[in-house]
Amino acid sequence: MLSMQLPNGVEWTAHCLVVLEQFGSTQPVPSAALAEAYGLSPTYLNKHLQKLAANGLVTSTPGQAGGFALARPAQEITLADVVDALDGRGPIFRCTEIRCQGLFKERSAEIKASGPCRIASAMRQAEDAWRSSLSQVSITDLAAGVDAHSRQQLSEFIDRKHPEGEHQP
Amino acid sequence: MLSMQLPNGVEWTAHCLVVLEQFGSTQPVPSAALAEAYGLSPTYLNKHLQKLAANGLVTSTPGQAGGFALARPAQEITLADVVDALDGRGPIFRCTEIRCQGLFKERSAEIKASGPCRIASAMRQAEDAWRSSLSQVSITDLAAGVDAHSRQQLSEFIDRKHPEGEHQP
């Protein structure tokens, strides 16, 4: 038995967003290229990117030479946005108010009037700390950690897929 | 589609620990009584309490008049301990190092040498903030939020199950 963990699509799309940052909002990158670059399942990655598009993080352009591109400046996209988009911003801890059940069913109104459940409060506070930490990390910060060699390698690979205005007889 | 959330056993056992705090480490409380008090599944709650016992949070005494009791002072048991015991202290975010896969498979050593993955670092930092917040809330703090009427109601209910030295012809 392992433990609670958030969908691994978060990791995938986070890396993809860093790649998209490298190419700006002008040049769309197909999901198939991103998947091939990182050795991921193309269709499944596409599914995750769709969620990001539905939440307004990236724009999707269909047709030839289409793909995904950042919808906003990279500084304005944070890890919290990614998690919210993929995981549905639902609270990690869902209070079912069991303090008002069983023996205490009759007094639920009285109990709730005496104050909020402290367990739920503590959990929410911890979750706020988590989200706050995530919201302070933008795609720009993440991109700064990629070494130059990898960036160049990516650039060449994507440009090979998009012969945008050069060579080839 | 809902969202990632931690097992609801956390909520159950947290409330149960508050009850156990009320009775101290002297008087064991059966899991069946706790389940009936809060209207929960007796066997499933038992399963969760077993995990707490396995992690040294509570002591389990078998036989008649047995049950569960706190293994440590309530101040020394925090919500972080509960989450770790039930959820297996595994990290929420598991980095699979996809930055070293696909195109970059050949250069994995070089990339890892250039520094840790910033996505993983940010995630770990956020998780640390979460754990830190949880570790600052003890069972004592939670017990302070229970109204007196509920405490008395619980005391009467449990004592009725444990006629410890009084009445009955």
Add this chain to the structure above:
DNA sequence: GCGTCCGTACTCGGATAATCTCTGTCCGAGTTGCCGAGG
């Protein structure tokens, strides 16, 4: 030579199975307390 039309190839997008964790339930092993018999 230029504009228009059509075909093709590529993209995203949603609908469809397989796998795994969590949820819930059951029954067995072990221990304690009680009751009766014996000294």
Add this chain to the structure above:
DNA sequence: CCTCGGCAACTCGGACAGAGATTATCCGAGTACGGACGC
């Protein structure tokens, strides 16, 4: 009256199904580019 043995009931503990979410995959709808045709 005290001690010992057996019985019964209750407890925890782990093994056994079911539901839900995540993971993974496939195929269809739509769009933009490229070339061919007609003017």
